[in-house]
């Protein structure tokens with residue numbers, strides 16, 4: 001079988017590897033498609049702080065069970081699955097309180113360990129989630145970003161009846177806004193500076209879509225939610241300007257959830273946080289229930305993922321070149337890309 005390694009910034013190499021055999025408790029997966037994520041792009045650019053080359057990238061995977069090892073009862077050949085790619089210790093304090101996503105020894109497949117840009121992978125059954133058999137073949141790869149969206153909404157508290165604003169209409173922001181709506185928010189607003197991303201959010205049924213090149217976030221929230229304002233604001237961008245505008249638009253007693261990846265420290269209007277009793281909470285990836293919720297929401301149609309995949313790059317011929325082509329396309333056309341995937345069939 002082949003696998004593709006990112007060996008240095010901007011450099012992919014195809015490698016022949018032996019097809020793995022599932023050990024006891026493991027499942028052999030045949031990979032169908034892999035989503036390309038913002039963190040993959042950081043790795044490609046050599047700007048990811050916590051990884052080392054070489055690595056098989058890819059942590060958003062759609063796969064089919066090919067074979068099961070001894071002792072595996074929950075999965076059978078032919079099952080459509082996705083992988084929750086976090087590897088945690090289960091012993092540190094965050095693990096003991098159920099926040100495995102911030103385990104002190106957390107490693108992520110496709111970042112710290114080999115991921116899924118390869119034909120087959122064998123891994124423990126506990127990392128898998130079964131997806132409905134009638135789910136579109138590529139959608140299991142979208143459960144990872146959707147789980148991030150679900151997790152970010154939950155970090156804001158109980159979404160039922162809440163007014164929730166999401167800043168950033170890329171994949172994570174879109175998933176967070178759709179998840180908020182599906183999980184019972186009273187009102188959902190999404191804001192961005194990209195017209196195509198806002199149009200897409202509108203097509204997904206988000207009722208308030210604000211172009212912040214034309215209006216301030218505070219005004220958009222006022223128009224959408226009235227005097228009550230936003231109970232929760234999710235930062236799905238992760239640049240100083242986004243979080244500063246969020247603090248300016250937050251109501252007294254709002255919860256602000258930071259799920260975007262900030263690259264550098266910067267100074268913040270802390271007096272607003274203190275005087276207005278704003279709760280500023282960080283959010284990282286997901287826990288297992290968030291993944292299960294993502295699959296349930298997508299499977300029931302409460303979240304619409306149709307159209308989220310904007311580009312497909314077949315990997316069958318010249319895998320390294322296909323990946324390189326995909327990343328070059330994303331670099332050259334950021335406005336056109338919601339989610340690009342590489343397909344193996």
Ligand SMILES: [Zn+2]
Pocket residue numbers: 037038039059060144145
């Ligand atoms: Zn991802």
Ligand SMILES: [Zn+2]
Pocket residue numbers: 088089090091092093094095102103104105106
């Ligand atoms: Zn741990």
